[in-house]
Amino acid sequence: MEIQYAVREGKPSDLHKVAALYRTVASRSGGIAREADEVTEAYVRNFIEKSLESGIILTIEDPENPEVLIGEVHTYNPGIKVFAHIFSDLTIAVHPDYQGKGIGKILFRTLLRETESKHPEIMRVELIARESNKRAIEFYKKLGFNIEGRLENRICDKTGRLEADIPMGWTRPACRLWV
Ligand SMILES: CC(C)(COP(=O)(O)OP(=O)(O)OC[C@H]1O[C@@H](n2cnc3c(N)ncnc32)[C@H](O)[C@@H]1OP(=O)(O)O)[C@@H](O)C(=O)NCCC(=O)NCCS
Numbered sequence: 001m002e003i004q005y006a007v008r009e010g011k012p013s014d015l016h017k018v019a020a021l022y023r024t025v026a027s028r029s030g031g032i033a034r035e036a037d038e039v040t041e042a043y044v045r046n047f048i049e050k051s052l053e054s055g056i057i058l059t060i061e062d063p064e065n066p067e068v069l070i071g072e073v074h075t076y077n078p079g080i081k082v083f084a085h086i087f088s089d090l091t092i093a094v095h096p097d098y099q100g101k102g103i104g105k106i107l108f109r110t111l112l113r114e115t116e117s118k119h120p121e122i123m124r125v126e127l128i129a130r131e132s133n134k135r136a137i138e139f140y141k142k143l144g145f146n147i148e149g150r151l152e153n154r155i156c157d158k159t160g161r162l163e164a165d166i167p168m169g170w171t172r173p174a175c176r177l178w179v
Contacts, residue, residue, distance in 0.1 A: 007110045010057035017069040019044045025093040050076040070095040073107040090127040130155045131164040145170045
């Protein structure tokens with residue numbers, strides 16, 4: 001039987017659950033820009049607060065243990081007038097044991113649907129993925145994001161190897177005719 005994953009809004013009391021998820025993802029996959037020891041409470045508290053204030057934060061609980069989060073995505077407005085129409089600072093993390101099961105897609109589709117229905121001021125959602133994270137880049141393309149350039153040598157990994165970061169953007173469907 002196919003498992004149904006329920007998406008719910010993140011809340012301040014998710015702090016430790018989100019931090020645990022991010023530390024696991026950072027230590028195992030290297031997909032997110034931080035290393036595990038950089039996933040501090042202050043970092044997680046900051047993005048939960050900003051997302052609740054001026055953006056979207058969504059989570060999925062482990063169906064067998066609601067105390068554990070297996071997926072989270074968040075984004076928020078930068079708080080500058082010229083960027084009032086943008087959701088930025090987007091990060092998504094799916095627990096390594098649950099990747100490839102459609103959880104990222106459920107989270108992202110919900111995020112874009114909520115952007116369209118609850119945030120009429122938002123015309124654009126932007127994110128950045130390191131070039132070697134082919135899986136994430138393909139994932140974003142399928143969701144309607146376009147590659148918008150290439151930031152050379154922006155990422156420096158543990159071994160000192162430099163690689164490009166790839167900026168990507170999604171435009172609200174009603175605005176696509178304008179660009
Ligand atoms: C990238 C990530 C969010 C995708 O979430 P996910 O739950 O694993 O992805 P889904 O199962 O929903 O799959 C969605 C799409 O991702 C891609 N994908 C998933 N598994 C893949 C794999 N093993 N190889 C290549 N592409 C894959 C496919 O395009 C898939 O679309 P399809 O189902 O139509 O084939 C997740 O793998 C993750 O958290 N990775 C580590 C953190 C990270 O990289 N965050 C993004 C930083 S920019």
